[in-house]
Amino acid sequence: MNNSSAIWKKVQRPLAMSVLCGAMVASLASLTGCVALVAGGAISGTLAASDRRTFGAQTEDRAIEVKGGIKITNVGGNAAHVNINSFNRRALLTGEVRDEAMKAQIEREIRGIEGVIDVINEMEIAGPASYTSRSSDTIITGKVKASLVDAKDISANSYQVVTERGVVYLQGRVTQREGQIGADIARGVSGVTKVVKVFEYISEEEWKSYQPQPANTANSTSNP
Numbered sequence: 001m002n003n004s005s006a007i008w009k010k011v012q013r014p015l016a017m018s019v020l021c022g023a024m025v026a027s028l029a030s031l032t033g034c035v036a037l038v039a040g041g042a043i044s045g046t047l048a049a050s051d052r053r054t055f056g057a058q059t060e061d062r063a064i065e066v067k068g069g070i071k072i073t074n075v076g077g078n079a080a081h082v083n084i085n086s087f088n089r090r091a092l093l094t095g096e097v098r099d100e101a102m103k104a105q106i107e108r109e110i111r112g113i114e115g116v117i118d119v120i121n122e123m124e125i126a127g128p129a130s131y132t133s134r135s136s137d138t139i140i141t142g143k144v145k146a147s148l149v150d151a152k153d154i155s156a157n158s159y160q161v162v163t164e165r166g167v168v169y170l171q172g173r174v175t176q177r178e179g180q181i182g183a184d185i186a187r188g189v190s191g192v193t194k195v196v197k198v199f200e201y202i203s204e205e206e207w208k209s210y211q212p213q214p215a216n217t218a219n220s221t222s223n224p
Contacts, residue, residue, distance in 0.1 A: 050155065050157045051157060051158075052158055052172070052173040052202075052210055053087070053088050053173065057088050057089060060086075060089055060115045061086040061087060061088070061089065062086075063115065064084070064086040064089065064091055064113055064115055064116055065084050065085065065086050067113050068084035068086070068091060068109075068110050068113060069084060071106070071109040071110065071113070072084065072106055072109075072110075074109075075102065075105050075106050075109055076097060076098070076102055076106060079097070079098040079102065080095065080096065080097045080098060080102060080106070080128070081095045081096050081128035081129055081134075082094070082095035082096070082097060082106060082123060083095050083162065083164070084110065085160060085162050085169075085171065086116070087160050087171040087172065087198075087200070088173060088200055089115050089116055089117045089118075090116075090117060090118045090119075090120065090171070090198075090200070091110050091113075091116050091118070091119045091120070092120045092122065092162060092169060092171060092198055093106065093107065093110065093119060093120065093121050093122060093123050094122045094123065094162055094164040094167075094169060095123055095124070095128075095129070095164060096123065096124050096125070096126040096127060096128050096129060097123050097124070097125060097126075098125070099125060100125060103121070103123050103125065106123065107119055107121050107123075120198050122164070122169065122196070124165075129164075129165060133165060136166070136191060137163040137164060137165065137166070138163070139191075140163045140166065140168065140189060140191045140192060141161050141162065141163045141168075143189045143190070143191075144161045144163070144168055144185070144186045144189050144192070145159075145161055147185050147186075147188070147189055148161075148182060148185055148186075151181065151185055153181070154174075154178050154181050154182065155178075155210075158172045158173065158174050158178065159171070159172040159174070159182050160172055161186070163192075165193075166191060166192060166193035166194070167192075167193055167194045167195075167196060168186045168189075168192050168194070168195045168196070169196045169198055170182055170183060170186060170195065170196070170197050170198060170199065171198045171199065171200075172199055172200070173199070173200045173201075173202050174199050174200075174201065174202065175201065175202055175203070175204055175207045176201055177204075178207070179197055179199045179201065182197075183195045183197055
């Protein structure tokens with residue numbers, strides 16, 4: 001293992017623990033989608049460099065989530081509990097809405113945001129989830145992220161994890177192999193009732209381009 005890979009492996013676990021602890025604090029402080037953005041921001045700068053999205057896409061995703069959150073509030077108000085998570089300009093909508101009309105209207109509003117290329121509508125027709133349910137979902141998300149960090153042969157930062165009523169949604173730019181590994185890991189976490197893969201798949205050739213390059217030791221080896 002080269003130096004860059006070794007260093008990254010050493011910091012992954014502490015970062016995962018930060019995610020888990022931060023998620024637990026966030027669930028106690030507030031149950032709104034905005035808190036998720038704030039909690040995630042604490043480590044986003046550290047992880048951005050290893051994200052498989054371009055920096056431009058990362059920036060657009062954050063803007064989509066902020067704009068989407070405002071539109072969701074304007075449409076649903078207290079009658080809806082909807083979270084928006086954008087990955088590579090694909091917006092995932094989860095949570096609960098009052099009726100089909102509200103569900104359709106929120107989707108239309110999100111599709112109208114500049115930069116959005118697709119919407120994955122996973123909203124349910126139901127009353128807003130309870131405090132206990134949302135707190136449990138936050139903790140499950142942290143556990144899944146920590147489990148992904150512990151796994152071998154995958155990069156935990158290639159996955160985005162969202163949990164709603166015990167259902168785990170996995171986003172990211174991954175290979176078929178990585179997607180299956182991530183889903184299997186998530187299914188093994190206590191409290192998870194279902195795993196939904198919402199991946200953007202890449203080829204193994206593209207995957208290789210993201211791997212750390214071996215350090216050049218030619219100059220450090222002395223001639224006999």
